[in-house]
Amino acid sequence: MKLLKLIFILILFIDLKVYADKNDQLLTQGKALYNQHCVMCHGASGAGDGPVGSNLSKKIPPFKKYSDKQIIDILNGGKRDVMPDYRTTLTAEQKEAIAKYINSL
Ligand code: HEC
Numbered sequence: 001m002k003l004l005k006l007i008f009i010l011i012l013f014i015d016l017k018v019y020a021d022k023n024d025q026l027l028t029q030g031k032a033l034y035n036q037h038c039v040m041c042h043g044a045s046g047a048g049d050g051p052v053g054s055n056l057s058k059k060i061p062p063f064k065k066y067s068d069k070q071i072i073d074i075l076n077g078g079k080r081d082v083m084p085d086y087r088t089t090l091t092a093e094q095k096e097a098i099a100k101y102i103n104s105l
Helices: 002-037 070-077 091-104
Strands: none
Touching: 002 091, 070 091
């Protein structure tokens, strides 16, 4: 019985580790994609102060609080004629990674 408990705890531990690794991977991927596609407008911290963003006539406000799903919807739709839509240029997984990264900023 003791052994069974031990095995159970061990499996739980491994599961959590796998989950954490997967999450780390998504964040790393999200950061790379953000730096490639978004940072020039939205800035490194999401304050809207990237080199392109700070030269727009109408300033980009800092990110509001959105769920991952809402960010993905925004990415599929684009914004204010300035921000392109990423419906086909980013895969669903890439968009999820970026959303997770933004929510970790
Ligand atoms: C060419 C500049 C540009 C690029 C590149 C760009 N955006 Fe934007 N983004 C904007 C503008 C402009 C808005 C509209 C801000 C407003 O509502 O006034 C916006 C709005 C947003 C919003 C909604 C902000 C809010 O709080 O309402 C999100 C989320 C967002 N962008 C994410 C991204 C992500 C993620 C990327 C990269 C995949 C990206 N943007 C690339 C210019 C850009």
